[in-house]
Amino acid sequence: MKFVGLVGSNAEQSYNRKLLEYIRKHFKTKFELEVLEIDKVPMFNQDQNWQDSFQLRLLYNKMIRADGVIIATPEHNHTITAALKSVLEWLSFEVHPFENKPVMIVGASYYDQGTSRAQAHLRKILDAPGVSAYTLPGNEFLLGKAKEAFDDEGNIISEATITFLETCLDNFISYVGVVSTLKKPRPIEKEDLDCKHPISTTVTEVDPDDPEWVDKVAEITGAVSGDTYVKLDHGILTVDQINMFLKAMPFELTYADDNNQFLYYNNTHQDPDTMYAKRIPSQSGSRLSTVHHSLPPTRMKNVEWVIGTLRNGNQEYVRTLIPNSNPAVLNTHNYQAMYYPDGSYAGINEIVFNFKPWLDWYLQTTGQTLVGGADATSGASDSRHSLNTADATSGASQH
The missing domain is CATH 3.40.50.360 (Flavodoxin domain)
Known part of the structure; x- marks a missing residue:
């Protein structure tokens, strides 16, 4: 609590x-x-x-x-x-x-x-x-x-x-x-997935769906790279070190801002087809409506629900298991709200990973056995903080 x-x-x-x-x-x-x-x-x-x-x-x-x-x-x-x-x-x-x-x-x-x-x-x-x-x-x-x-x-x-x-x-x-x-959840208003309401950090000179968005925005903003040092809350790292750190995380990480613009994902060294939430470089900067263009309308409503629920503060996070027929895979997605210094909604960070190896390690280390539990193939989990839906920020679906 x-x-x-x-x-x-x-x-x-x-x-x-x-x-x-x-x-x-x-x-x-x-x-x-x-x-x-x-x-x-x-x-x-x-x-x-x-x-x-x-x-x-x-x-x-x-x-x-x-x-x-x-x-x-x-x-x-x-x-x-x-x-x-x-x-x-x-x-x-x-x-x-x-x-x-x-x-x-x-x-x-x-x-x-x-x-x-x-x-x-x-x-x-x-x-x-x-x-x-x-x-x-x-x-x-x-x-x-x-x-x-x-x-x-x-x-x-x-x-x-x-x-x-x-x-x-x-x-x-x-x-x-x-x-x-x-508790009654605050009503969710229709989400603008087309990025029509720029925020202070939105670069309006480049169309979000431009496949060269990263390079063009980097040039406009003078974005630092390489061995340039960046002062963080509790440390100083170079841009290269930050990239290495994020790529080494044992998760697929995604960030979409509060204007619903898909700004970042890590693990760019992976083959997109081997990722649990498929992403490609040209998606960086895209509108969430573009990222999810292949989803049916009912699934798009789920995307809006996830964002609206986190934006409203109805839940701090939303978790789901994406159905997978492979018993060695528990495709786990965690959507976490982020906040500006005044506590207002700043977007979503999403963590995607295969929970099965972590679960197996824990059971082996502690000598315990899993009895009952969630249905690993149907995506059933805690009803308060879960949703059986596609990836709300990157458009991942069952693989």
């Missing part, structure tokens, strides 16, 4: 931030928690556009994809902070990411009673029209005497408190599981 934690204070030093960070680290095997700040959100003003705030866009995009939200609220004058109230106003006026979202409330304060009054007030706000969150009843975690509650490494000192916090979190996990059955 993926949760987001909302720090209910805009202060630089916050015990509620410390509480969320402790939850993130100490219970990382139970769920993934991303801690989000509200320190740069402007005071709510209905005459202004919420999208002008990077932090509000980030909060919105992260929350709509999260399985649940944990809010850590301080208590100011028997209620929540003005900063948190302003965030809730913004996120219940034109957009409604809390709607039908499971929410757990925690809080830390200097005094014995924790944040009991603030939490009671916050529950009323979250139940208001326009917010309409599913707040877990009861299950209150109130951390009093916060100054003495943590050690120098940010860990909660009291074992009894840790045990109670774990019980509350386990209850929330169960609650999310129940509430998720009531």
